[in-house]
Amino acid sequence: MIGGSFGLREWTQIRYQFSAVKGVSKEEAEKMGLHREKEVTLExxxxxxxxxxxDNWENKRGPRPWENNIEQNKQQ
Structure with missing residues (x-):
């Protein structure tokens, strides 16, 4: 019981310690050398x-749970 309360105290301390960390803006991240991928728009x-x-596609059959997958892979 004592060990559980000690572990819980450490866990909550870490949780609150890292929740106080703030994010970094895009400009600051680029200054640090972190390059994010371009944001994908709907267009x-x-x-x-x-x-x-x-128009040109091939239907590929997936394996069934009751089938042997090794035999199915040989056919493809």
Whole structure:
């Protein structure tokens, strides 16, 4: 019981210690050398999907739980 209260005290101390940490702005992150990926907009995602060829595709059957997956992999 005593060990549990000690562990709980340490756990809550860590939780409150790291919740006080503030985030960094984009400009500060770039100054530190951290480069984030470009944010994806709805329009850019739509343009990428528009380029896909949806007329030519092949249906791939997934494995069933009762089947042997080794035999299925050999057929593909």
């Amino acid at each position: 850019s995602a739509y343009e990428d999907i528009k380029k896909l060829d949806i």
